Amino acid sequence: MLTVSTVNVNGLRAAAKKGFVEWLAATDADVICLQETRAEPDQLPAEVLRPEGWHTLLAPSADKGRSGVALYSRREPRSTRIGFGSAEFDSSGRYAEFDLGDVVVASLYLPSGDVGTPRQDEKERFMKEFLPYLADLRSRADNVVVCGDWNIAHREIDLKNWKANQKSAGFLPEERAWLSQVLDEGYVDVVRALHPEGPGPYTWWSYRGKAFDNDSGWRIDYLMATGDLAERCTAARVEKAESYDKRWSDHAPVTAVFDF
DSSP states (O other), X not given: OEEEEEEEOSSHHHHHHHTHHHHHHHOOOSEEXXXXXXXXXXXXXXXXXXXXXXXXXXXXXXXXXXXXXEEEESSOOSEEEESOSOTTTTTTTOEEEEEOSSOEEEEEEOOOOOTTSHHHHHHHHHHHHHHHHHHHHHHHOSSEEEEEEOOOOOSGGGBTTOGGGTTSTTSOHHHHHHHHHHHHTTXXXXXXHHSOSOSOOOOXXXXXXXXXXXXXXXXXXXXXXXXXXXXXXXXXXXXXXXXXXXXXXXXXXXXXXXXX
């Protein structure tokens, strides 16, 4: 079995003080993908940077205090990679991968965007560059799972208030169409494949108001697996905290189990 978890930690230093370390000690995951770490290696305690029993890769952003992804694996990777061959984005802490020999696991933090601003332009440039890489990766490796915060809700059942967000970044028609292209390239959203009906399960809830208590969330964190691997996914779940005060991020871990 191969168990993979992904979570946007919303600042790894803060998450470590609020419950991430305890979650890491308790998880049965074999590989963990983190996003929005917002930390340099020398800013992290040893139990986070190099926890016992884990091989780690931290890919911070050159723009310190922003973005950042990381990977943890119980198995030593055959090789590692940071970035996907992009002059603009390879130093921005947006993508990293572990080649474990029989499977490639990647951590992705796609830009969030903001309609009518340069941030949305950045998101669109990233998507344009990243899609060909996904196709190439699938052609090079038999088993791939790209995990992370994709910052797009694909369908109406992927966010609670979809009617009010049709012109919002993360639910724009062109963003949703792009995510459909990812699926057309042979990737499978394993959570939706096992839970086709919806609504949700949501993975992100605003800290504002009662979004968490009312389960007024967005499903923007995905594990996208290539076809053969996706067919071996036997279970998938969102590890939503029991209550608001037990959250250590505004996202929840998403975990999938592959009969591998």
